Amino acid sequence: MDSFSFYIIIILLLSFHQSESQSIQSTHLLDLMIRDYTIRNFKLNLNTGITQKIYLPSNFSGIDIDTVKLRCGSLRRYGAKIGEFHIGSGVTVEPCPERVMLIRQNLGSNWSSIYSTGYNLAVYNYKLVSPVLGLLAYNANPDGVATNPYEVNVMATDQNPILIDFLSSKTTDNPNPKATMKKNSSVLCACFISNANTTFSEQVSPYVCKGTRQGHYALVMKTETQKDDHDGGGGGVVTSSTDMNGGNGGGKLSRWKVAVGSVIGSGIGAILLGMLVVAMLVKVKKKAMREEMERRAYEEEALQVSMVGHVRAPTAPGTRTLPRIADDRYKNTHLNSNYP
Known part of the structure; x- marks a missing residue:
């Protein structure tokens, strides 16, 4: 009875897991599911540097997965190539465990739409014209995969970037991206950032994009209908070396x-x-000149000082007028008095 109950519980868990996988709408949850399947199916006896194909369950049909285990020092010095991703030499790995597991994703046409809806590309008049390609890195043990895996940051530079070649995609259910694009369309590279934002950049060569860290990339282009408003929820869009008007x-x-x-x-x-400022300076200068002139005029009109004995006293120039005879009668009287 206990064994029968155990099998019933296992069947219920598997059915629940399958239904949950079919209703995945979160890009982060999808990455975690792919990581767990990769770790579970990784061949422990596989040599370091050998790429291994991971086959997912039928409810993840359309997703193509490759993985490889590398030494962290070798990855930093020599770089690596896995699927469509070409990692240049001189990358920075933080933290840098002894072994690093790289997981390359090609989500195909069935699952790439998660990024189109999750990052609201339609709101900004963009649409996917290629499958979404992902490159994620995790820690690994020397003798196998880690029991507590965590994501490792692989960071490149503009001089030695990570190149993504979309024409090298070999997934059977994905058409060649070149065949789905119009000849005169403006095709951009889209990088989907974990904080629900999207950065856009020009292609470095036809259908080849450049990245500076691990993540998810795709080719996009403007849709036919243009919208005047950029309303809508979800993540924002950050343009990089590209304007939002379709390159016109x-x-x-x-x-x-x-x-x-x-x-x-x-x-x-x-x-x-x-x-x-000049007007204020001129006004101040005129005021100072006027005050100086008033001061000098006051000093020049002041009485002169001279010594009278041992005392300094103000003096004035001799400007007293001589007396004048008022009338002739006074004059005659005065004359008669002097000459008897």
Whole structure:
């Protein structure tokens, strides 16, 4: 009876696991499921540096998985190649365990739509024109896989980047990305960041993208219908060396106009401020000159000082007028008195 109950529980858990897998809508949950299947099916006797194909259950049909175990020092010095990903030499691995397990994902046409809806590409008038390719790194033990796996950060530089070649995709249920794109369309590289944002960049060569760390990448292009508003929930979009107007120059032109207007406005403001400062300085200088003139005029009009004996006293120049005879009668009287 106990054995029968145990088998019933196992069957229920498997059925629940299968239904849960079919209803996966989270990109992070999908990565965890792929990691667990990879660890469970990894061949422990496989030599380091040998790529192994991982076959997922039928409910993950369309997903193509490869994995390889490398020494961390070798990965940093020489780089690696797994599937569509070419990791250049000189990458930084943090933390750097003794062994690193690389898992390459090709989500195909069935599962790539999770990123299209989860990152709201339709809201920003973008659509996928290639399968989503992923590269994730985890710690590994020298004799096998780690019992407590954690994600390892593999970071490259612009000089020695991680190249993603979408034309080398060999998944049978995914059409060649070149065949699904229009000849004159503007195709961009999209990098899906873990914080629900998306960065866009130009291709380094036809259908080859450049990345600076592990993650998920795809080719996108503008849709036919253009929307004026960018409302909607979910993650935002951050453009990198690409404008959001489909490469027609409109966004660049408006930014150029804004920059020129800002420079002109700043220049006019600086000129007006300089004129105001000059006017204030002239006014202050005139006021000082006027006060100096008033001071000198006051000093010049002051009485002169001279010595009278041993005392200094103010003196004035001799400006007293001589007396004048008032009338003739007084004059005659005065004359008669002097000459009897």
